[in-house]
Amino acid sequence: MSSLEKRQAADLPKYAKIRQMNRGSYDQSLVHEILDAGLVAHCGFVHEGRPMVIPMAYARIGNKLYIHGASTTRIIKNNKDGVPASLTVTLVDGIVVARSAFHHSMxxxxxxxxxxxxxxxxxxxxxxxxxxxxxxxxxxRWEECREMLPKEHKATGVLVLEIEHASTKVRTGGPVDDEEDLGSEIWAGVVPVVTALGQPFTAADVPENTPVPASVPAASKKFA
Structure with missing residues (x-):
């Protein structure tokens, strides 16, 4: 951890501190990089005294994260006045296969x-x-779509989450086996996990010869 990150960590509340720093970081450029590469965010909040976690689409603009849903959903209508919340985005890059079950990882x-x-x-x-x-x-895609109707705006709620504290954890590399297991005939290595968009299927009622819009190959390139 850099000296800057050490100073940042000293000022953090306990809930936002990384417990083990061997894979952790407070690097905000890395925070933004991972957020911008993710597809789904899991959003945590408390409803009627119970913890709730909901997967949602999202977007980042500067230091703000936006999520949306039906205006009648719990996460929207019960959090309108401003509440503490947490959000996570995880990108899985590979299954780490070790010689012992104990050392398997991702x-x-x-x-x-x-x-x-x-x-x-x-x-x-x-x-x-x-x-x-x-x-x-x-x-x-937004510019390719027709304008939203007033009834659609009414049915949609948007929450903004101000990023007050953010941290990352990253694991890379192969298995970390016990020394006595090295060289055994048990296979070990990494099985890559790749996120990619498949071939688009045109809806049945789209007029024949309507081209696939530019947003589709742009998304395929982004999430390749």
Whole structure:
């Protein structure tokens, strides 16, 4: 950990501190890199005294994360006034196969975000957020779509999570076996896990010869 990260860690609340630093970091550029490469965020909040974790699409704009859902869902309607929340994004890069079951692991990149979530009430910010979420999954798709209808805006809620604290954990490399197991005939290594988008299937009611929009190959390139 760098001297800067040590100073940052000293000022963090306990819940935001990394317990074991051998794979951890507070590097905000790495935080942004992982967030921008992810597809799904798991969002944690408390509802009626119970912890809830919901997978959601998201987008990052600067130091803010936007998530959206139906305006009637618990995560939207019960958190409108601003509540503590947590969000994680994990990218799995490989299954690490060791000679003993104990040392099996995964190669991964993970971000843990802590902040305060509030309902977006400004109509202009809501549109910017929805465009960002759409374009995060399919770059340029927002401009390819028709404009949202008033009833669609009414049915949609957007939360913004201000990133107050964020950390990462990353594992790379092969298995870390016990010395006495090295050289045995038990296979060990890494099985890569690759995220890729498949061939798009055109909906049955799309007119014949309608080309696949530019956002689709852009997404395939982004998540390759």
């Amino acid at each position: 190669n991964y990149r993970c971000v843990i975000v802590h902040g305060t979530a509030r309902l977006v009430t400004n109509p202009e910010e809501e549109v910017v957020a929805l465009a960002a979420i759409t374009d995060h999954l399919l770059p340029g």
